[in-house]
Amino acid sequence: MEEAAVKSDGLYIPLIDFSQFLNGNPEQRKQTADAILRGFQTSGFIYLKGLPVTSEYRKHVFETSAKYFRLPIETKMSHCWTTPEANRGYSAPGREKNTDLTDVDAIKKLRDAVPDLKESLEIGREGEPGRPNHWPDEEGELVGFKETMLGFHEKCKNLHIEVMRAIAVGLGIEESWFDKYTDVGDNTLRLLHYPEVKRDVFKINPGQVRTGAHSDYGSITLLFQDSQGGLQVQSPTGVFVDAAPIEDTCVVNAGDLLARWSNDNIKSTIHRVVEPPSRPDDVYPARYSIAYFCNPNFKDYIEAIPNTYATEQDRKYEGGDDNTFGEKSEFALHLAALVSAALPKVSVRAITYPQYETRGDLHECVGRFRDWLLNRVIDLEVAAGTPSPTVEPSVRTILIGHSMGGIVAAETAIGIASEVPVPHTSKSKASHRDSLTVLVGESVGPTSLMFPYIQGVLAFDTPFLGISPGVVAHGAEGHYNSVNGALAQLNGLSTIFWNNYNQASGNTGGSSKKPTGALPAPETPQEKKKQSGSGWGWGQIAMVAGAAGALAAGGAAAYMNREHLTSGWTWVSSHLEFVGCLARGTELRERLAKMVKLDRQMGVGFANLYTRLGKAASAKEVSMVGTVVGNDRTFCNLPEKDKRTTGLWMEAINDKSKDEIGAHMAMFEPKDNPGYRKLSEDAKNLIVRWSKNEWYESSGRRAIQ
Ligand SMILES: O=C(O)CCC(=O)C(=O)O
Numbered sequence: 064m065e066e067a068a069v070k071s072d073g074l075y076i077p078l079i080d081f082s083q084f085l086n087g088n089p090e091q092r093k094q095t096a097d098a099i100l101r102g103f104q105t106s107g108f109i110y111l112k113g114l115p116v117t118s119e120y121r122k123h124v125f126e127t128s129a130k131y132f133r134l135p136i137e138t139k140m141s142h143c144w145t146t147p148e149a150n151r152g153y154s155a156p157g158r159e160k161n162t163d164l165t166d167v168d169a170i171k172k173l174r175d176a177v178p179d180l181k182e183s184l185e186i187g188r189e190g191e192p193g194r195p196n197h198w199p200d201e202e203g204e205l206v207g208f209k210e211t212m213l214g215f216h217e218k219c220k221n222l223h224i225e226v227m228r229a230i231a232v233g234l235g236i237e238e239s240w241f242d243k244y245t246d247v248g249d250n251t252l253r254l255l256h257y258p259e260v261k262r263d264v265f266k267i268n269p270g271q272v273r274t275g276a277h278s279d280y281g282s283i284t285l286l287f288q289d290s291q292g293g294l295q296v297q298s299p300t301g302v303f304v305d306a307a308p309i310e311d312t313c314v315v316n317a318g319d320l321l322a323r324w325s326n327d328n329i330k331s332t333i334h335r336v337v338e339p340p341s342r343p344d345d346v347y348p349a350r351y352s353i354a355y356f357c358n359p360n361f362k363d364y365i366e367a368i369p370n371t372y373a374t375e376q377d378r379k380y381e382g383g384d385d386n387t388f389g390e391k392s393e394f395a396l397h398l399a400a401l402v403s404a405a406l407p408k409v410s411v412r413a414i415t416y417p418q419y420e421t422r423g424d425l426h427e428c429v430g431r432f433r434d435w436l437l438n439r440v441i442d443l444e445v446a447a448g449t450p451s452p453t454v455e456p457s458v459r460t461i462l463i464g465h466s467m468g469g470i471v472a473a474e475t476a477i478g479i480a481s482e483v484p485v486p487h488t489s490k491s492k493a494s495h496r497d498s499l500t501v502l503v504g505e506s507v508g509p510t511s512l513m514f515p516y517i518q519g520v521l522a523f524d525t526p527f528l529g530i531s532p533g534v535v536a537h538g539a540e541g542h543y544n545s546v547n548g549a550l551a552q553l554n555g556l557s558t559i560f561w562n563n564y565n566q567a568s569g570n571t572g573g574s575s576k577k578p579t580g581a582l583p584a585p586e587t588p589q590e591k592k593k594q595s596g597s598g599w600g601w602g603q604i605a606m607v608a609g610a611a612g613a614l615a616a617g618g619a620a621a622y623m624n625r626e627h628l629t630s631g632w633t634w635v636s637s638h639l640e641f642v643g644c645l646a647r648g649t650e651l652r653e654r655l656a657k658m659v660k661l662d663r664q665m666g667v668g669f670a671n672l673y674t675r676l677g678k679a680a681s682a683k684e685v686s687m688v689g690t691v692v693g694n695d696r697t698f699c700n701l702p703e704k705d706k707r708t709t710g711l712w713m714e715a716i717n718d719k720s721k722d723e724i725g726a727h728m729a730m731f732e733p734k735d736n737p738g739y740r741k742l743s744e745d746a747k748n749l750i751v752r753w754s755k756n757e758w759y760e761s762s763g764r765r766a767i768q
């Protein structure tokens with residue numbers, strides 16, 4: 064039933080007859096499912112035959128693809144790939160470089176030196192709001208192109224559903240377990256063409272490849288290759304082994320997401336495309352392949368698949384990405400609903416920024432967030448059909464950040480606004496003449512220039528002035544101290560808290576009063592495993608975004624996650640750069656002052672809703688500071704009561720929480736925060752207050768796809 068498709072250097076890739084799963088009896092189905100799962104577990108790759116894709120149909124799709132690539136480059140460039148979010152359209156040779164590198168400069172260098180020798184067309188789910196596919200005009204040879212490709216997209220979508228069912232059967236869980244993740248079909252069909260290339264090119268440049276070594280990022284990839292060859296898969300010993308074409312088969316490999324989703328039971332293996340196996344001629348012929356990259360539905364919450372771990376302890380990865388504002392961003396959605404009801408003239412949307420993006424250096428993170436925000440707003444403006452979005456944007460954004468996310472949100476707003484001349488009180492009539500005049504114009508209405516237009520920054524428990532000494536002090540919450548200790552040991556970071564402590568106590572003295580926090584307990588092997596490469600982040604940014612005259616908000620997460628507090632060094636160091644911004648006292652105060660200025664001069668609303676402990680909290684001994692009365696306990700350092708320099712700070716009392724970090728984390732959990740309703744109301748009222756202006760009054764709610 065199972066043969067070897069590839070067997071070399073310790074790499075074994077099985078060739079499996081999928082018809083035995085699709086049409087077989089229960090025993091055949093189970094055996095086939097087991098073989099499929101085993102293949103994914105051992106090499107991360109399998110070959111499937113017996114597919115519901117006839118040779119003629121396959122040939123037709125490949126021929127249609129070849130016709131497409133024969134179009135002149137200018138024609139193909141007319142519908143080119145634009146943003147990673149949309150991931151649709153044509154990519155010319157040299158645009159993409161497949162690699163597992165993550166450093167932007169290093170990738171650029173590599174791409175310049177050895178660009179992938181390929182071109183491609185990405186086709187996403189047709190009809191996804193705000194993300195249209197970029198189709199070529201259907202003329203001549205290309206008549207019927209769209210229909211063919213959408214038909215194949217659908218065919219592959221069904222194949223994805225069936226392969227995931229086989230994995231479920233192999234794992235011994237409900238066969239339909241994955242169906243709820245695969246029904247939408249948030250998958251990408253990618254037509255690939257590797258143009259013919261002189262043999263010398265590979266000789267002259269030893270690093271030259273057709274597609275650089277990489278792993279795929281989604282759940283599974285269905286790869287249809289022609290007969291030329293060149294695909295290689297990395298063996299356990301690090302050797303690249305040919306995964307030679309076998310007629311009428313499909314190569315299926317698991318991606319990074321499935322590896323993580325399966326608690327690393329399944330492998331996501333590195334592969335690449337090189338020149339075909341040696342031939343006598345001087346020119347390697349063109350190669351065509353078609354990859355179908357599968358993902359769970361983009362809206363889905365992802366956590367470990369059942370039966371991929373024995374006990375809770377064995378679960379290596381945290382679920383989901385977007386649980387700061389409640390498990391499925393409920394708070395963001397709830398708030399969007401409240402705001403929507405209060406602002407009936409505009410459409411309101413909540414959009415969450417992916418958690419994994421909030422890493423590393425603060426300024427780089429802000430840059431990435433800004434790019435993302437810009438793309439999202441452009442998508443919304445395009446969907447709304449706004450004629451000139453940069454002159455008269457119809458989208459207004461409220462950035463909403465939790466914890467450190469508030470700092471990202473504030474930095475983003477400051478950055479965007481700094482490119483806008485401060486408006487004079489008298490408006491020049493010339494300002495709306497054309498977009499260029501407006502952009503460089505000196506005296507214009509504030510609303511016409513900022514793009515994306517930020518209406519407000521709403522922060523939740525953001526330590527704009529650092530973290531309160533009570534949080535770091537050695538006290539009743541024993542295990543939290545390990546991380547504080549770890550933080551304190553790290554160069555530079557020790558000042559995060561102590562600067563603020565000094566400030567709070569009026570002590571401007573030196574570093575002699577640093578805490579001598581205990582180092583974290585030695586990690587268990589389990590914990591170690593949990594941290595290495597797991598990719599969880601301390602933060603996430605969530606957005607509540609509106610469209611077509613609406614609002615958006617972005618923010619981030621808990622930078623201290625309860626479960627991760629005990630994990631010590633790795634946690635701290637992996638986010639060191641980012642958390643490090645808390646150590647820069649002057650920068651902290653300047654940031655706040657800039658936000659206040661933005662509020663006053665440009666009408667960008669700004670507030671920080673900070674947690675304060677209520678009835679459940681006891682007074683707490685704070686070493687070197689004294690005693691903090693129970694209900695004075697906050698997570699954030701509070702400003703002196705001068706709103707002119709620090710903006711609006713509103714308390715959000717939690718009567719259930721016994722400690723500051725608990726309150727900080729439970730802000731958006733109704734069951735752990737009795738003040739949740741009030742918090743939501745306060746947040747809504749602020750957004751409504753900031754948004755009820757001329758723009759709002761002149762809006763009419765428009766339907767957005
Ligand atoms: O063209 C191929 O055979 C493989 C392409 C690939 O691995 C990819 O695009 O991710």
Ligand SMILES: [Fe+2]
Pocket residue numbers: 277278279284334
């Ligand atoms: Fe790939």
